[in-house]
Amino acid sequence: MDAGTIVLIANPAAQNGRGSWAAVEAASLFSARVGENGFRLVLTERPGHAAAIARDLPSGVRAVVALGGDGIINEVASGLMERPAADRPPLGVIPAGSGNDYAETLGMNGSLPKAVDRILQFRTVSADVGRVNGRYFVETLSFGLDAAIALDTVERRVRTGKAGTRLYLEAAVDQLFHHLALYPFKAVVEGDGANRDGVSAPFGHPGDLAGSALPRVVEGEAYLFAVQIGPTYGGHFHITPDAAIDDGLFDLCWATPSLGPWKALAVLLAAKGGHHTGNSHIHLDRAPALTLDFAVEPPAQIDGEKITGTHFEIDCIPRALTVICGR
Ligand SMILES: [Mg+2]
Structure with a gap:
């Protein structure tokens, strides 16, 4: 593979096989713009393959473009993170999967020709990358109800072949009315307390608040x-609407009692547009790192994929990846 090549990594099995058509269309668009030798299409053959391809690329490629949903983007980003920081080519994304939250965050949602156009403009931002128990994420890590809905949505999509907001709402209603649970937790939050709603009563230790470098304890x-x-998860729900991907900080959001299924549904629907943040059961904070412990294992997702456990060590690696954005 020559230096200066754009490497396009695509999962042909994405979207029940439609991923291969998107890959062919993207390849023909790149070919028309940068020539046969200016790009290389690599199709993944198994889970984990995209990460290995990104990790093992020779130095000097012009960009690595992940074509698909948040899953393959997570894999490619994770592979790039295994390389030395000075040897990570820019990451581009072309949304073609079912969950495209990171593409939206980067302003890359839209038609395939538009995405190729934007990639070839090479406007970049240095984006933070999250890490939990040694695994990387680019957009979202969540626990509890929202993770349960996200994972249920994926399961329903595989089972029914359906997609979209309706599928998400079906999963949400089922989880809210049949599985709504509270997860006892303890968070030790690093940083200087640059939070926005204050962790005052009923949580937190008032002595550890803003201005202090001591970790804050939230139980x-x-x-x-x-x-x-990023600001969204679960298919464009703006759970932390003001999150910035290059401030070296996570945006945190958690929801506390007491919410019945209907109130919880109202909060969830408000969160679609980011209008939930004024609710007294919703808490927001920002931090560069935290540890989270749960009394029982909660449903958990990382960029839309399931993870397991009760103890999570989470840190934000500031401006670790150069990513191509559409604005
Ligand atoms: Mg941030």
């Missing part, structure tokens, strides 16, 4: 706990 019960690089 309680939560329906959900989100640790975000």
Whole structure:
């Protein structure tokens, strides 16, 4: 593979096989713009393959473009993070999957020709990357209700072949009305307390608040706990609407009692547009790192994929990846 090549990594099995058509269309668009030798299409053959391809690329490629949903983007980003910081080529994304939250965060949502156009403009930003127990994420890590909905949505999509907001709402209603649970947790939050709603009563230690470099301890019960690089998850729900991907900080959001299924549904629907943040059961914070412990294992997702455990060590690696954005 020559230096200066754009490497396009695509999962042909994405979207029940439609991923291969998107890959062919993207390849023909790149070919028309940069010539046959200016790019290389690599199709993945198994889970984990995209990460290995990105990790093992020779130095000097012009860009690595992940074509698909948040899953393959997570894999490619994770592979790039295994390289020395000075040897990570710019990451581009072309949304073609079912969950495209990171593409939206980067302003890359839209038609395939438009995405190729924007990639070839090479406007970049240095984006933070999250890490939890040694695994990387680019957009979202969450626990509890929202993770349960996200994972249920994926399961329903595989089972029914359906997609979109309707599928998400079906999963949400089922989780809210049949599985709504509270997860006792303890968070030790690093940083200087640059939080926005204050961890005053009923949580937190008032002596450790803003201005202090001491970790803050937040204990309680939560329906959900989100640790975000980008503002959205679950298919464009703006759970932390003001999150910036290049400030070296996670945006945190958690929801506390008491919410019945209908109130929880109202909060969830408000969160679609980011209008939930004034609710007294919703708490927001920002931090560069935290540890989270749960009394029982909660549903958990990382960029839309399931993870397991009760103890999570989470840190934000500032401006670790150069990513191509559409604005
Ligand atoms: Mg941030």
